[in-house]
Amino acid sequence: MKALDIIFGLALAIGGLLVPLSGDAYLMGLVFQLAMWIALAQSWSMLSSTTGYLSLGHAVFYGIGAYVCVLLTGVVPFGVALAAGAAASAVFAGLIGLPVLRVQGPYFVILTYGLAELVRNVVMRIESALGSFGRMIFMVPSFEVLVWCMVALGILATLGAAAVRHSALGAGLAAIRENEVAAETVGVPVARLKLLAFVASATIPGAVGGLALLRTGYFEPAQAFDPVISFTIVTMALVGGTETVRGPVLGALGFTLLSEALWSSLPQLYMIVLGLTLIAFILFVPRGLSGLADRALGRG
Amino acid sequence: MKTTRRLACAALGAAAALSVAGAAWAADPIRIGYSMARTGIFAAAAPSQENPYELWKEQVNAAGGLELPGGEKRPVEFVSYDDQSNPANTVRIYEKLITQDKVDLLAAPWGTPMHLALAPVLQRYKFPMVGNTAASVQLRKVAPGYIWFPTSAIPDAMGPALAEMMAANGITSAAIIANELPYAQEFRSFLLPALKEKGIEVVMDESYPPDIKDMTSSLVQIRDKAPDAVIAMTYPSDAFLFAGQAKELGLKSPFVLSLIGPTIDAYRKVFGSAADGIIASAHWSPEATEWTRGKAFFDAYVAKFGEEPDALDSALSYMSLEILQQAVAKAGLDHEALREAIATGTFDTINGEVKFDGVQNDVTPTGFVQIQDGKIELVWPESIKTSDYQPKQGW
Numbered sequence: 171m172k173a174l175d176i177i178f179g180l181a182l183a184i185g186g187l188l189v190p191l192s193g194d195a196y197l198m199g200l201v202f203q204l205a206m207w208i209a210l211a212q213s214w215s216m217l218s219s220t221t222g223y224l225s226l227g228h229a230v231f232y233g234i235g236a237y238v239c240v241l242l243t244g245v246v247p248f249g250v251a252l253a254a255g256a257a258a259s260a261v262f263a264g265l266i267g268l269p270v271l272r273v274q275g276p277y278f279v280i281l282t283y284g285l286a287e288l289v290r291n292v293v294m295r296i297e298s299a300l301g302s303f304g305r306m307i308f309m310v311p312s313f314e315v316l317v318w319c320m321v322a323l324g325i326l327a328t329l330g331a332a333a334v335r336h337s338a339l340g341a342g343l344a345a346i347r348e349n350e351v352a353a354e355t356v357g358v359p360v361a362r363l364k365l366l367a368f369v370a371s372a373t374i375p376g377a378v379g380g381l382a383l384l385r386t387g388y389f390e391p392a393q394a395f396d397p398v399i400s401f402t403i404v405t406m407a408l409v410g411g412t413e414t415v416r417g418p419v420l421g422a423l424g425f426t427l428l429s430e431a432l433w434s435s436l437p438q439l440y441m442i443v444l445g446l447t448l449i450a451f452i453l454f455v456p457r458g459l460s461g462l463a464d465r466a467l468g469r470g
Numbered sequence: 471m472k473t474t475r476r477l478a479c480a481a482l483g484a485a486a487a488l489s490v491a492g493a494a495w496a497a498d499p500i501r502i503g504y505s506m507a508r509t510g511i512f513a514a515a516a517p518s519q520e521n522p523y524e525l526w527k528e529q530v531n532a533a534g535g536l537e538l539p540g541g542e543k544r545p546v547e548f549v550s551y552d553d554q555s556n557p558a559n560t561v562r563i564y565e566k567l568i569t570q571d572k573v574d575l576l577a578a579p580w581g582t583p584m585h586l587a588l589a590p591v592l593q594r595y596k597f598p599m600v601g602n603t604a605a606s607v608q609l610r611k612v613a614p615g616y617i618w619f620p621t622s623a624i625p626d627a628m629g630p631a632l633a634e635m636m637a638a639n640g641i642t643s644a645a646i647i648a649n650e651l652p653y654a655q656e657f658r659s660f661l662l663p664a665l666k667e668k669g670i671e672v673v674m675d676e677s678y679p680p681d682i683k684d685m686t687s688s689l690v691q692i693r694d695k696a697p698d699a700v701i702a703m704t705y706p707s708d709a710f711l712f713a714g715q716a717k718e719l720g721l722k723s724p725f726v727l728s729l730i731g732p733t734i735d736a737y738r739k740v741f742g743s744a745a746d747g748i749i750a751s752a753h754w755s756p757e758a759t760e761w762t763r764g765k766a767f768f769d770a771y772v773a774k775f776g777e778e779p780d781a782l783d784s785a786l787s788y789m790s791l792e793i794l795q796q797a798v799a800k801a802g803l804d805h806e807a808l809r810e811a812i813a814t815g816t817f818d819t820i821n822g823e824v825k826f827d828g829v830q831n832d833v834t835p836t837g838f839v840q841i842q843d844g845k846i847e848l849v850w851p852e853s854i855k856t857s858d859y860q861p862k863q864g865w
Binding site: 194195196199203291294295298301303304305306310382385386387388390392393396433441 | 509551552554556557558559561562565566568569570582583586587589590606607608611612650651652653655656659677679680
């Protein structure tokens with residue numbers, strides 16, 4: 171399985187990087203979307219799959235990164251703006267991490283969601299106080315460049331998620347997931363590890379948000395902090411399976427392609443299918459697409 | 471058995487021959503692509519835009535099709551997708567329409583963010599599109615090229631116009647409540663200095679979140695302060711909340727404006743005579759007799775959909791297609807020729823003459839309408855008004 175995973179991942183990465191050379195705008199749009207959701211779902215999994223702390227507010231990192239990146243675009247070089255977006259999300263996660271991560275279970279879920287809504291409203295207030303009513307973004311790099319960057323983020327997030335899982339950090343996080351009190355008792359630095367995972371899972375979404383908004387060319391807080399982003403991330407990760415690094419990739423792939431096949435003809439049905447799929451997966455396929463793949467290949 | 475088969479073969483052959491003949495008869499249709507916010511937060515507004523599109527298509531096809539230079543007519547066909555009220559989807563859909571579906575022409579999506587997100591796409595593919603339901607000072611920053619905005623309801627013009635209208639009607643004090651969404655806030659920021667200039671005192675100035683469910687506390691304050699004017703910078707959903715609660719609490723102010731919402735047919739149906747006297751933003755009215763096409767549009771719309779068109783969005787949507795139609799008749803389907811025709815032409819629309827200076831319509835004046843006896847009447851400015859402003863007589 172390992173080898174197969176690596177071959178599959180490599181093929182996906184190389185394919186994604188080659189697509190901009192085709193010059194096909196539609197295909198590039200699809201790859202952009204795909205890489206974006208892989209990057210987001212993988213980032214989410216760095217915290218939520220490993221520790222079991224389910225974040226329902228990852229849109230906040232996406233939004234903060236987008237906001238910072240949009241403010242800086244045209245002022246500093248594109249790469250710097252993007253890095254600043256990622257850094258801003260990481261810093262924000264670092265600042266709120268300790269208090270937020272003291273809360274567990276359903277309270278953590280609600281807290282992350284509330285936090286994202288809070289920041290969204292604060293940014294809306296800031297924007298209207300600044301006399302800015304939505305920002306048009308000028309001096310955006312070419313779409314090809316944006317696609318390359320997004321694919322790179324997808325790869326980076328996947329490698330990052332793999333590194334987190336297969337390290338001492340990952341072992342510690344798994345211990346937290348299984349029994350936090352026991353983990354602390356045997357000397358796992360619980361607070362520090364959780365904070366590390368939180369910051370790691372916030373960083374890449376910051377850059378992803380920046381790229382996504384540059385692609386749209388127009389920034390509005392309501393759109394950058396859209397809670398649907400958070401819901402979609404969780405859905406993809408659950409559908410893909412939370413036990414492996416391959417899960418979020420399969421989840422993002424499956425959902426993006428499914429939505430692509432449906433939005434053009436039956437957008438209303440798409441939302442229904444989304445709901446049904448989620449219910450079906452939680453009931454019947456708790457290990458997600460990733461678990462299915464294992465079974466299909468006669469393993470696991 | 472053999473006979474049956476032979477019969478079937480004959481029938482098949484006949485059907486095939488018929489379909490070939492049919493194909494030869496029907497002229498190649500002109501395909502027009504657009505995306506629409508059929509789901510998501512703007513979904514309520516979509517019919518006010520898509521209905522005029524459908525009406526226009528029906529009228530054009532009934533007249534033999536869309537006219538090209540030289541008089542040739544071809545039927546019109548729509549290719550449309552749902553953008554789920556998300557500008558990122560709008561961008562993808564138009565890229566698909568242009569590069570995959572290879573449509574001949576484009577019509578606009580709903581909403582300012584969608585229009586602004588599209589401007590660079592149109593520029594990249596050098597594909598002209600006449601916008602409609604977008605209004606923001608941001609539009610003025612769009613580089614002239616392949617997109618145009620027919621509306622004159624742009625906040626930097628509306629603020630001073632409203633202040634002038636208020637002063638002209640003897641208003642000396644006003645309370646403002648504004649939705650936090652960009653358009654309302656933009657308007658507010660241009661209205662405040664204009665009011666100050668006219669010496670109109672602002673006794674209250676509050677903003678509220680877009681998903682507000684209760685305005686009682688603000689409205690009670692307004693009732694107690696009893697200003698001459700209440701300026702509610704509403705979006706459609708909170709416009710209903712505002713009117714309902716203002717009626718309940720019995721606001722006494724004679725000058726009541728609700729920014730977007732009152733021009734929707736359902737608004738007057740819900741509030742009946744309580745809606746009389748409410749002022750809203752729009753620059754078109756079916757009551758304007760000098761725009762002969764306007765009344766015809768209104769009647770055809772009511773006949774087809776059983777309700778009145780929205781004086782703002784529906785009128786703009788229809789206008790944008792009138793402009794496109796007249797430009798195509800002159801320049802055909804070639805993108806560059808079409809761009810030139812739209813940029814330099816003068817168009818006869820349901821809202822009177824329209825001509826673009828850069829990206830904007832510089833002919834249609836910024837206006838305000840008032841509901842009077844259940845009708846939408848233009849009350850400002852003088853040059854296009856269909857009725858005089860009347861102070862609101864209770865709810």
